[in-house]
Amino acid sequence: MKIKRLICAVALCLAAIFTLSSCDSLFIFDIPRLYYPNGKTLVSHYLDVGQGDSIFIELPNGETMLIDSGENYHGASIIKYIEDCGRDKIDYLVGTHPHSDHIGSMAYIVRNFDIGSVYLPNASTNTYTYEKLLEAVKKKKMKVKNGKAGVNILNDEENSLYVNIIAPVDTDVKNLNNTSIIIKIEYGETSFLYTGDAETGELKTVTADVSADVLKVGHHGSDTSSPQSFIDAVNPKIAVISVGEDNDYGHPSTKTLKRLENKGCEIYRTDELQTIAVTSDGINLDVKSGFRTMERE
Numbered sequence: 001m002k003i004k005r006l007i008c009a010v011a012l013c014l015a016a017i018f019t020l021s022s023c024d025s026l027f028i029f030d031i032p033r034l035y036y037p038n039g040k041t042l043v044s045h046y047l048d049v050g051q052g053d054s055i056f057i058e059l060p061n062g063e064t065m066l067i068d069s070g071e072n073y074h075g076a077s078i079i080k081y082i083e084d085c086g087r088d089k090i091d092y093l094v095g096t097h098p099h100s101d102h103i104g105s106m107a108y109i110v111r112n113f114d115i116g117s118v119y120l121p122n123a124s125t126n127t128y129t130y131e132k133l134l135e136a137v138k139k140k141k142m143k144v145k146n147g148k149a150g151v152n153i154l155n156d157e158e159n160s161l162y163v164n165i166i167a168p169v170d171t172d173v174k175n176l177n178n179t180s181i182i183i184k185i186e187y188g189e190t191s192f193l194y195t196g197d198a199e200t201g202e203l204k205t206v207t208a209d210v211s212a213d214v215l216k217v218g219h220h221g222s223d224t225s226s227p228q229s230f231i232d233a234v235n236p237k238i239a240v241i242s243v244g245e246d247n248d249y250g251h252p253s254t255k256t257l258k259r260l261e262n263k264g265c266e267i268y269r270t271d272e273l274q275t276i277a278v279t280s281d282g283i284n285l286d287v288k289s290g291f292r293t294m295e296r297e
């Protein structure tokens with residue numbers, strides 16, 4: 001009898017998995033939860049943290065990355081989101097630059113989650129948030145890795161997966177935005193660019209190839225982070241803007257939106273669509289939105 005029940009349960013599970021994996025959409029519930037038939041999908045989750053950045057990336061080699069972590073009250077929601085994705089570790093944690101809308105919750109996340117490596121730019125500030133982050137890293141007996149142009153994070157030929165830091169080339173201590181770590185991920189024929197809050201001053205120093213299919217638009221869509229020359233060089237098909245509803249800065253700027261529209265680029269905004277997920281199987285890209293917000297929970 002017990003064996004019969006077990007067979008029944010297994011059959012039901014298999015039927016459920018088959019139904020879910022054969023759906024058009026691989027997204028269920030309030031988070032995009034993928035069933036990995038072969039583990040070869042990249043998912044870039046642009047978490048809605050209001051006026052700030054936090055991007056959780058499930059890499060096709062099975063590892064994960066978190067770029068930025070919103071303000072100091074987003075930590076618990078970000079961790080819950082990651083756990084609900086079925087993940088229990090952030091292999092690569094990146095703070096693009098030491099402003100509170102990017103590293104606000106990073107100390108909390110370091111204290112409360114399993115972390116592989118931590119990358120920060122070589123730019124210091126004496127804010128409470130930044131000092132707490134360094135303290136949390138030290139307490140875990142970890143060392144911050146210097147995130148600068150030329151640092152290779154992953155070089156996985158087997159999966160055609162390459163993760164590189166392409167900026168900052170120099171450090172502009174007067175403007176922390178211009179110390180932003182810029183990351184490029186290449187997976188198969190697809191590519192993703194994450195630009196933090198880098199402005200024109202930093203962008204013009206970048207010598208690496210910035211072309212990418214998917215662009216996390218710099219500095220919440222501000223005009224100074226998306227000059228025409230940069231948009232031309234990236235030439236994105238998909239642009240994601242991480243920005244707060246009715247923010248005080250007028251982000252995103254109409255100039256930025258026009259430049260992206262003129263490129264024929266699809267634009268997705270977290271203030272309109274909440275959390276946005278872009279997936280890549282190495283060839284095709286897919287965008288889904290409307291997932292759980294970290295901001296207004």
Ligand SMILES: [Zn+2]
Pocket residue numbers: 052053099101102197219220
């Ligand atoms: Zn910012």
